[in-house]
Amino acid sequence: TRKAVYLDEGEVAELTPGGFRVWDGQGKLLEKPVDLVEWNVAMAEKGGFAHYMHKEIHEQGMVLRSTLKGRVSGGTVDLSKELDWTAEDASRWDRLHIVACGTSYYAALVAERAFERWTDLDVKVDIASEYRYRRVKCDQNTLAVFVSQSGETADTLAAQRKARADGAHCLAITNVPGSTLAREVHSVLLLKAGPEIGVAATKTFTGQVTTLFLVALYLGRLRKTVNADEEERLATEFLQIPYKVEKVLEREKDIIPIAERYADRSNFLFIGRGVSFPVALEGALKLKEISYIHAEAYAAGEMKHGPIALLEPQVPVVVVCPKDSMYEKTLSNIQEARARCAPIIGVCTEGDVLVKRHAEAMMEVPWTDEEFSPFLTVLPLQLLAYHVARILGREIDQPRNLAKSVTVE
Template identity: 70%
Template sequence: MCGIVGYVGMRNAPDVLLEGLKRLEYRGYDSAGLAVKSDGRLEVIKEVGKVADLARLVEERQLEGCQGIGHTRWATHGGVSVDNAHPHCDDCGNFVLVHNGIIENYLDLREELEAAGVTFTSETDTEVIVQLLARLYQKDMLDALVKLTEKLRGSYALAIMNREIDGTFYCLRKGSPLILGIGDGEGFCASDVPALLPYTRQVVYLEEGEIAAVSRDGIQVWASDGQRVEKSISTIDWEVSMTEKAAYPHYMLKEIHEQGAVLRTTLKGRVENGKVDLSPELAWDKKLVESWRKLHIVACGTSYYAALVAERVLEKWTDLEVKVDIASEYRYRHLRADTETLAVFVSQSGETADTLAACRLARSQGAHCLAVTNVRGSTLAREVHDVLLLKAGPEIGVAATKTFMGQIAALYLFALYLGRMRETLSAAEGNRLLEEMLRLPYKVEVTLEREDSVRALAEKYADRKDFLFLGRGMSFPVALEGALKLKEISYVHAEAYAAGEMKHGPIALLEAAVPVMVIIPRDGLYEKTLSNIQEAKARKAPILAVATDGDELISRHANDVLRVPWTDEEMTPFLTVVPLQLFAYHMARLRECEIDQPRNLAKSVTVE
């Protein structure tokens, strides 16, 4: 949510800032702006709309300079307007800054500043920060920033320029992500790695409360009390090409089609002599593993649905008491997470605010914490005991697809590993399941080759306003994810229920205008799900089924069928989710929706 880019060096700063902002568009935004230091002045340009709209204004103004900061805003405090867009300046034009986060005490601070004679031009909490900074500054920038952190309550990532200081911009971080980049005679900051990839792979991760000065000569970092901090430099292993669309019309479609490769990458290096070996990543001994009695899995959104899939196999393959919860609920419940608890936190970005808060709570109570994330240097990855990486590569489309695939793959490997270490899963059964996992990349690609049939189905139902998704057992979380995808990018109302719950309310909605998408692979609950289809058909609802190859019976009961290859019951989510992703994509395209950047959504929810 919101995107920040900062640059100082020898390049034309507006070019770098605009390119960086384009690469952060997936974070969700409604306005954009930048500030450049040029001939001793701070020049600000901002606009409601897309980065492309801002780029036209920059070109018209012929703005140039070698130092600047940029921002894409997702409105929180104040409506969508040019006045509320970032960057914001103080009333004397000495400071300019951009902000990601929420200042919880901004109203109190604003009242104090207004009482001192300050006039505000926006409704934002961000303008309060810059006006306050201007009053705290007494020719010592570090001292002013330390005092600023003492005054602010809430979350923030800040990039700041001072008109008096050439060749340096400043960064502060608390609760919202901010990464520093180091180039040859140039420095950067950004909310996320893709903005930096065209220029550098050498990065420094700011920790909670840290303050940084970024210049052509390098980076200096201080703790919130002004004490100098030595930082290590990390190298990003992503390539620039990973963030390009290639020949695909949308990032989402490209990422759906990368899922076979994601499975191969996730499995690579983690299978040794026919069994799962995570020991290079998880340095657990048998005594530690056997000390756990409870397993908590905590996540948000699509990651939560991946956790629900994993819950079902962990219950089968281990003897742990498994509980899955939404992070925004978990953090406020009176749950016992103690030294007998393994707490797993699933987050694509590793920056989700509620997941981070839940992790900090569990760790404070003594739980052993594991992160399952796609970003090696993320805040979540740095705050847990252990990390299991997805290895999915950057995901640019706001609606998660390949990271869902990577999450369930990583969680399945984790479940197999845990089951063998606790001796609750036999070697023979573990080997059999792993052999089928190794075949899944090919089966996913076979499913993707059937995209034309999914497109045809979307054409048939593109005008529908409501959908009901149903599934049982392993297929219930898949139904939830399928409904979420349809809502996210096509703006079609879709609800998902466990199929057995249909008679407890949802059946009242069924009629000829409401299609029912049923996930019904050939599994142990097949006949029960078939009974639910009959109930829906009796209410004249069109039945769309995602079913297994060779299942002829379903053709007699469903109006339309999307096929997936056969696999073991436990592995069906890897295949059945793919047609649902494609269906949501083609529905959105036919309805002319903004697929990669759907309205009101952000890729990473970094505020509560």
């Protein structure tokens, strides 16, 4: 069936061959609407791939197109059909909180810099399980964004309820229409990523970053902190990203030998600077989730403050180093790691001869504007994790001890 009825807290349903009935906690019979779920059988099939995760990695170009469709055109970002925000609302908000868990949290960290640059807001990104217990300033002048693939993450729901009680305007970014989070907030934007069956998030990370970037650009236009020329330039490049994503995925065969070479290692270190730091965090998470190999990620500038003690020939260092404003600094970190005999796996821009000089292995991506580089640099990390786990014979779609939707605290 594609029909669904969503139950609120405390409600009870009775299913019979002839239909259903729903009561609230006091025993009152309720009239509940029936929604039609937008999915088809093909979405739940592997489509020739060995694992759902592998299929979902390759769907990321499609996810970008789906998420951008109807929202970006003519050099502008327009979310007015989905968000009833006014210029007055946007001007009233003087701080932004983005709250999430796991991969959704790393997507929020990627977007943090975009919001800082494009909206001129005071931006705070926090882990939901921490946010709900902190005394953060949150009132009617706060826009609070809650990111959850399922819309049912217990800590994110609790954090949202706290922010709403404090007077914030709450926006949900989720992949599931009708989820608890989507029903409880003031505003909601859907990822349009389609079902993600693999437990380790891949395409929803891309969908979340895409949607957050759209919010940042739209909010920047409402607040007049992004001018028309800049918006047109960014919107034009945004529409090119799906093609560049597919170009990276076409090079998957180049990543398989790298996975084969390093699959026997017990520890990995991931580093990056600026917008590439949260990409490194996500890359380390993917590897540990599905391969069960210990992996840590650090801001590259923190190498001297502890992680450098771990470097040795048996510890590969995966460096996210596209040609951006942090390139020279990251290159110096690569040289530091090589001086300690650590093997370097570089994720870099096509044709980068300087990284190649120091790296034992390279995973190249096309050039794009610095803001959009995470859409490309995360892909080799997802594929590296996938192929390492495959080589080790792991249960890729259902890793041990993990669940797709974390509904307990």
